[in-house]
Amino acid sequence: MTAGEGTHDAVIVLDIGKTNVKLVLIDAQGQQLAERRKANTVLRSGPYPHHDTDAIWEWMLETIARFATIATVGAIVPVTHGATAALVDEHGLVLPVLDYEYEPPAQQRAQYLTQRAPYASTYSPALPAGLNLGRQLAWLAAVFPADFARTRHILMYPQYWAWRLSGVAAGEVTSLGCHTDLWQPARQQYSALVERMGWHTLMPPLFNAWDTLGPVLPALAQRTGLPAHCRIVCGIHDSNASLLRHLNVTGDAAGDAAAGPATAVLSTGTWVIAALPGGALDGLREEADMLANCSALGQPVPCIRFMGGREFAALAGAEPAACGVADLQQLIDQGTFALPAFADAGGPFSGRTGSVIGPPLPGDTERTALATLYCALMSDYCLTQLGAQGDVVVEGSFTNNPHFAPLLAALRPGATVSTTDDASGTTCGGWMLAHWGEPPTATARPATPLPLRGWPAYRDRWLDLLR
Known part of the structure; x- marks a missing residue:
């Protein structure tokens, strides 16, 4: 052709x-x-x-x-x-x-x-x-x-x-x-x-x-x-490309006060960046690696991030094995925890050395399960620190992990956690820049919360261990 x-x-x-x-x-x-x-x-x-x-x-x-x-x-x-x-x-x-x-x-x-x-x-x-x-x-x-x-x-x-x-x-x-x-x-x-x-x-x-x-x-x-x-x-910065479909051409955030809490966007890849368009800046803390990015429309956007893709690989290995729900449940039942941080490039726990506590991991699938639990917990923590109270949209490479969004959804009752159909998190944003003013074509699918036994209590124990 x-x-x-x-x-x-x-x-x-x-x-x-x-x-x-x-x-x-x-x-x-x-x-x-x-x-x-x-x-x-x-x-x-x-x-x-x-x-x-x-x-x-x-x-x-x-x-x-x-x-x-x-x-x-x-x-x-x-x-x-x-x-x-x-x-x-x-x-x-x-x-x-x-x-x-x-x-x-x-x-x-x-x-x-x-x-x-x-x-x-x-x-x-x-x-x-x-x-x-x-x-x-x-x-x-x-x-x-x-x-x-x-x-x-x-x-x-x-x-x-x-x-x-x-x-x-x-x-x-x-x-x-x-x-x-x-x-x-x-x-x-x-x-x-x-x-x-x-x-x-x-x-x-x-x-x-x-x-x-x-x-x-x-x-x-x-x-x-x-x-x-x-x-x-x-052209554009990559996490802002992911954010673009959640803004409108008038410069207003996708969520506003009349419609309820703003929708948070979780852009995932080497970095996991939680952004809250329309959120307040006065809650940002420098020591927690919180920042204000600038959207393509010129607006300050409160953000917090951690090097999630790098940390996932540190825990699961360069070529992670697939894990199942039973592997996740096993780690929760036995009380094995991953505590940050497993990358030294910033994040809310910068300066800490990552560790795994509790019963040891028997195999590769359990390592992937632990990495998945860890990234879900870190993402939930970042969203909470940001003051996100509404729905969450997950963009990027973590949309390929079938357990990530359901785990996150189970920790945030009352909010809908969705994943987009653009696994790169940037492709749709790039297309939108070339077709400015046209609606994006990628759609978001709500995740069904994963009802693992003891999962919220596991999160609370993880937070206690952090303190």
């Missing part, structure tokens, strides 16, 4: 998560036509650990060329993880794209803590390693001053890929507002850190996430077979 014979006005979503890179081809009705993925490799060579942007670029162009034979591609939308930026000049990167899990020297952290804007203005907690993007930029400026001086634009990661595809430099609030220390979500403006460090001149003009920056560069159209009119959309 040639491009002219396939579906017209399809969208390609470039989805760069911390663990995997995906390209998804979606038709005009929102149905997936094709998907390809690769590991998101961090290179250890060079001046510091960095993302293999060259490998992603070549793989992306080759995959786009294959997709262009399936459908006529009308738009490409980049969606990426947060806490990542690219420093570019007219020719490309001036320094490799730093991996946010790299820990700069402790001396630099102490200095940076005196430079960053206060939490009350940014709602960006002080985080380990490079999870505060401002710390990455300050370290790069201090250690590589000559290279940093050549920088023309500081591009958030989605907009770096949009720039490579379109040649247009853009800024966008969802990545700027993702615990970077660079943005004030409540005021919708840059923080004092940006001015203090002299970075304001490097910040490109702000665009909406759904804005078209321009057509694909002619050389790329020729190489890939994309039509010359293929639009490059500005």
Whole structure:
């Protein structure tokens, strides 16, 4: 089939998560036509650990060329993880794209803590390693001053890929507002850190996430077979892509006071991020790794998160065995608990070392069961800390776990816990940006609470052990 014979006005979503890179081809009705993925490799060579942007670029162009034979591609939308930026000049990167899990020297952290804007203005907690993007930029400026001086634009990661595809430099609030220390979500403006460090001149003009920056560069159209009119959309931070379908185009949260408590959104993947659109900011606590993200509509959104995908793998193993309801019940009956944390990259229990207490686990299925119980308990804890009292929608990779949403639903009586049919949690949001104003096609299915014996009491015991 040639491009002219396939579906017209399809969208390609470039989805760069911390663990995997995906390209998804979606038709005009929102149905997936094709998907390809690769590991998101961090290179250890060079001046510091960095993302293999060259490998992603070549793989992306080759995959786009294959997709262009399936459908006529009308738009490409980049969606990426947060806490990542690219420093570019007219020719490309001036320094490799730093991996946010790299820990700069402790001396630099102490200095940076005196430079960053206060939490009350940014709602960006002080985080380990490079999870505060401002710390990455300050370290790069201090250690590589000559290279940093050549920088023309500081591009958030989605907009770096949009720039490579379109040649247009853009800024966008969802990545700027993702615990970077660079943005004030409540005021919708840059923080004092940006001015203090002299970075304001490097910040490109702000665009909406759904804005078209321009057509694909002619050389790329020729190489890939994309039509010359293929639009490059500005792009968005990944958990905000998941959130997008739960907002409306007027800028109001999906839940409002008249309709009852706001619906919370649980975006799951390497990170599990609980968001409460329309929620109050005054309950956020820096020491609990609570923050205000910024939605695509510019609104501050209270959030709390933990590295759930990473912690699940630490407990269940890299290739977890399937577990059944009987395995879950066994662990509850015997009183085996997993206590946080099993990743050292932030979260409400950052600084604690994870442990398993109680009778030992006899096999792989029990390890998966324990990981499932643990992630359900952590998610319930995060939702409670956030003040979520209404329904919950689960997005992302945990929708593939048949027990996760039912376990969570059993802990939140009076609320409906639903899962979406978009297991990536970002594909629908990316499609929406290319079709701004059209309703999303993905639907949510209510989960039936899993009536395990002693499950609420197990949660209460787990909370006691945490204290």
